[in-house]
Amino acid sequence: MRLAQYYRAFMGIVWREALRWVGQRGRFVSALVRPLVWLGIFAAGFRYVLGLSIIAPYDTYIPYEVYIAPGLVAMIQLFNGMQSSLSMVYDREMGSMKTLMISPFPRWFLLLSKLMAGVAVSIVQVYIFLAIALFWDVSPPLLGYVEMLPALILAGLMLGALGLVLSSFIKQLENFAGVMNFVIFPMFFASSALNPLWRVKESSLWLYRIYSVNPFTHAVELIRFSMYGQFNALSAAVVAGFLVLFMALAVYGYDPGRGLIAKRGGPPE
Amino acid sequence: MTDPNTPALAVRNVSHAFGERKALDDVSFTIGAGDFTVLLGLNGAGKTTLFALVTGLYHSRQGSISVYGSDLRREPLQALARIGAVFQQSTLDLDLTVEQNMFYHAALHGMARTVAAPRIAAELERIGLADRKRDRARELSGGQRRRIELARALIHEPSLLLLDEPTVGLDIESRQFLLDHVRKLCAERGMAVLWATHLIDEADHDSRVVVLHKGKVLADGPSSEVVRSSGQPHLRGAFDRLTQSAPGGKGKP
Numbered sequence: 235m236r237l238a239q240y241y242r243a244f245m246g247i248v249w250r251e252a253l254r255w256v257g258q259r260g261r262f263v264s265a266l267v268r269p270l271v272w273l274g275i276f277a278a279g280f281r282y283v284l285g286l287s288i289i290a291p292y293d294t295y296i297p298y299e300v301y302i303a304p305g306l307v308a309m310i311q312l313f314n315g316m317q318s319s320l321s322m323v324y325d326r327e328m329g330s331m332k333t334l335m336i337s338p339f340p341r342w343f344l345l346l347s348k349l350m351a352g353v354a355v356s357i358v359q360v361y362i363f364l365a366i367a368l369f370w371d372v373s374p375p376l377l378g379y380v381e382m383l384p385a386l387i388l389a390g391l392m393l394g395a396l397g398l399v400l401s402s403f404i405k406q407l408e409n410f411a412g413v414m415n416f417v418i419f420p421m422f423f424a425s426s427a428l429n430p431l432w433r434v435k436e437s438s439l440w441l442y443r444i445y446s447v448n449p450f451t452h453a454v455e456l457i458r459f460s461m462y463g464q465f466n467a468l469s470a471a472v473v474a475g476f477l478v479l480f481m482a483l484a485v486y487g488y489d490p491g492r493g494l495i496a497k498r499g500g501p502p503e
Numbered sequence: 504m505t506d507p508n509t510p511a512l513a514v515r516n517v518s519h520a521f522g523e524r525k526a527l528d529d530v531s532f533t534i535g536a537g538d539f540t541v542l543l544g545l546n547g548a549g550k551t552t553l554f555a556l557v558t559g560l561y562h563s564r565q566g567s568i569s570v571y572g573s574d575l576r577r578e579p580l581q582a583l584a585r586i587g588a589v590f591q592q593s594t595l596d597l598d599l600t601v602e603q604n605m606f607y608h609a610a611l612h613g614m615a616r617t618v619a620a621p622r623i624a625a626e627l628e629r630i631g632l633a634d635r636k637r638d639r640a641r642e643l644s645g646g647q648r649r650r651i652e653l654a655r656a657l658i659h660e661p662s663l664l665l666l667d668e669p670t671v672g673l674d675i676e677s678r679q680f681l682l683d684h685v686r687k688l689c690a691e692r693g694m695a696v697l698w699a700t701h702l703i704d705e706a707d708h709d710s711r712v713v714v715l716h717k718g719k720v721l722a723d724g725p726s727s728e729v730v731r732s733s734g735q736p737h738l739r740g741a742f743d744r745l746t747q748s749a750p751g752g753k754g755k756p
Contacts, residue, residue, distance in 0.1 A: 239613025246610020250599070257598050329592040336558045337611035338583035491562040491576070 243339050244347045251351035254321070265313060265359050266366075269306035273370055277302050289430055291462040303372040304458035305427025307360050308450065311390045314356035316418055318348070319397030323404050335488075342485045345398060349481075352397075353390035360386055374461040385460035385470075389453035392473050395480035396449075402487025425451040426458075449476040509572045511536045511663045511695030512557065517566030519552055526552040528718040530566070534697055534711075536662070539689045541706040541726075542699040543742060544715035550699040551591055553715070554667045557697075558588050570663055584612070587661030589652045591668040597641040601632070604640055605655050612659040619658060626654035630684065646677030653681065657688070664688070664696045670705065703739050712738070714745055721745045 255262065281298040288295060325331040334344055364372070364379070374382075400413055424441070425448050426434075435442040445451055452469035459466035510533040519527040527549045534540045544550050556563045557570075559579050568575045570582035595604050602623065609619035627633040630650040640648060649669060656664065666685065670678040682705060689696045698705065706712050712729050714722040722729045722745055726738055733741035 236613075238615075242610050242613050242615060246607055249610070250596070250603075250607050253599060253603060254596075325596075328597070329590060329594040330596045332558070332560065332588075332590055332594045333596070333608060334611065335560055336583055336586065336588055338580045339611070339613070340580065490559055490579075 240339065240343065243337065243343075244350075247334075247344070247347040248351040248354060251318075251348070251355060255355050261317065262359075265310060265317075266362060268313065269310055269363050270366060272302065272306055272309070273299055273367060273372075277370075287432075289432065291459045291464045297371065299367075299370045300372050301430070302428055303364075303367055303370075304461055305422075305425070305454045306367075307363065307386070307457050308389060308393075308425075308427060308454045309422060310359050310363060311353075311356045311386070311393045311453070312418060312421065312450065314352060314359065314390070315393035315395075315397035316400070316413060317397075318352040318394060319401040319404075319413070322348075322398065322401035326401075341488050341490070345484055345488060346481070349391060349394045349398060352394045353387060356390050356394075357383070357386050375463060378461040378463055381463050382457060382460040385456045388470065388473050388477065389456055392449060392453060392477040392480065395477055395484055398484035399480050399487060402484060421448060421450040424448050425454055427451075427454045449473065452476075507536065509536075510534060510569075511538065511571060512697060513567075513569045514553070514557070515567050515569075517553075517556065517563045517568060519556060519563045519565075526718055527556075527563070530715070530718070530720050532713050532720060532723050534663075534695050536571075536695050537689065537693040538711055539686060539696045540698065540711040540713060542697055542713050542715055543701070543703065543706060544699070545701050545746070547717075548701075548715045549718040550715060551667055554588070554590065554665060554699065557665060558586060559583055584659070585662045586665060587656035587659065587663070588665045589649070589656050589667065589669050591671060593648055593652065595640040595648055595652060595655075598639065600637050600639050601627070601643070601651055602636040604651070605636075605658060608655045609658050614659060622658050622660075623654075626657050627651075630654050646673050646680075649673060649677065649681060650684075653684065662694055664694050665699075666697070667699045668701070669698070670700065670702065703742055706738060714742060716746045716749050719749070721749055 277299045292300075322331065325334070334348070335341075337344060361379075396417075400417065404413065422428075424444050426445060427450070431442065431445055431451070434445050449472060452472040455466050456469040456473055459469070512534040514533070515531050517527055517530045518525070530549070530553065542550055542553070555561060557568055557575070559575055559582070562576055570585050573581040573585075575582045596607070599607065605623045605627075606616065606619060609616070609623065624633065627636055630653065632647060632650060632654070635643065635647065640651065643651065653666075653669070664685070669681055669685075673681070685696055685698065688694050700706075706726050708726055710726050711724065712722065712726045713720060714729070722732075722741075724732075730736075730738050730741045733744050735741045735744055
């Protein structure tokens with residue numbers, strides 16, 4: 235296989251993902267409305283309850299909406315990652331996954347392409363969200379929008395890879411509700427998306443530890459710092475580390491020789 | 504170029520189990536280039552497992568499979584590039600149009616759109632569905648979807664075509680169309696075909712037949728020979744005799 239062929243296969247996967255995304259208007263709207271509900275309703279209710287001191291990367295007092303915006307950006311990417319995981323399980327049940335799996339390209343390449351296609355879709359959603367968030371005075375410096383792009387790519391890849399791992403474990407579509415309960419909610423709530431870490435530490439050291447090892451916390455912090463032109467090296471390293479781990483697990487899960495796909499029960503005949 | 508004597512598909516001593524359930528037990532057979540081979544077996548015989556292994560969806564626990572000399576484990580990419588497959592369960596993306604499904608497949612085989620476009624047009628023309636190319640796959644009937652899947656499997660010009668129960672759920676006319684179409688491809692393009700079915704009448708007098716029953720190969724050879732060695736007047740009789748005398752089971756297709 236030559237490089238040009240890899241490129242064509244990659245573009246084919248991205249193109250299909252884009253077609254599906256455009257075709258599912260409901261998914262698009264809900265992906266956009268979800269963070270706006272948090273921003274417009276949840277944050278408005280809490281802005282007078284929660285006092286925030288000045289913490290990095292902010293250099294002044296900020297309203298709560300501004301604080302949770304990076305968390306909501308990461309939430310868009312988290313949901314997107316889970317959504318593509320869901321579509322992998324759906325594809326497997328419907329059989330269309332086989333079209334991908336019998337392609338004469340290495341599995342890792344196909345998975346990575348699928349992952350990057352999902353990330354591209356999530357980044358478009360993020361920027362649309364941030365444009366609307368301007369109405370709530372979430373206005374990072376103009377350069378921040380550019381500087382956050384690498385952070386969005388890294389965080390998106392990590393959360394998408396987590397989705398891939400889950401899709402290789404989940405046997406049936408019905409089990410997906412479990413993913414909501416045991417992955418999305420705990421990851422989102424036990425992170426710095428809604429509460430700054432110092433505040434959690436004040437109330438419970440144990441909770442603080444859980445928050446600190448949550449990869450989602452680091453995705454949020456990576457995005458938060460990059461929005462204000464700063465680089466959070468610790469978070470970047472943690473996110474990159476989890477990306478490598480999740481990707482390795484996903485490649486293992488989809489490996490025809492060892493993976494869970496092969497170990498699981500046979501085809502219905 | 505591969506040696507013309509290299510089998511299109513060589514399955515050697517392949518066994519596979521899912522937990523306790525043994526789906527394939529020491530299966531061996533080969534298909535030559537240009538052969539039309541019917542893999543005959545009842546539901547549960549192990550046909551679908553065999554297809555999953557031959558298309559590299561997962562690897563066999565034991566034994567080896569090679570496609571035109573490329574071992575599926577060592578050189579999966581070369582092997583897969585030569586395979587066209589139609590699975591028992593539809594693999595079309597129902598939300599995409601016929602044409603989008605075709606281009607997606609072409610891209611997954613590394614084909615440029617300019618190369619793929621005329622081939623897609625030609626294959627759609629051949630199956631008589633050129634006018635449906637902008638329809639969503641969901642809007643097509645079962646028989647039409649099958650035809651589309653066959654056309655799609657041919658875009659990258661495979662030299663080994665695998666079909667797993669391609670006629671299930673089709674009416675007599677669609678069934679005959681598909682069968683004739685594939686036999687013609689086999690004759691015209693020298694393509695090797697493995698046609699899995701439980702319908703005995705899909706194997707005609709000069710087909711090669713591999714009888715698979717409960718994961719084991721019971722007979723392998725030209726249809727006429729399988730009939731003769733069973734002492735029965737026709738293939739149905741031969742099949743019944745073979746499967747009934749096999750340990751553990753009998754059944755009618």
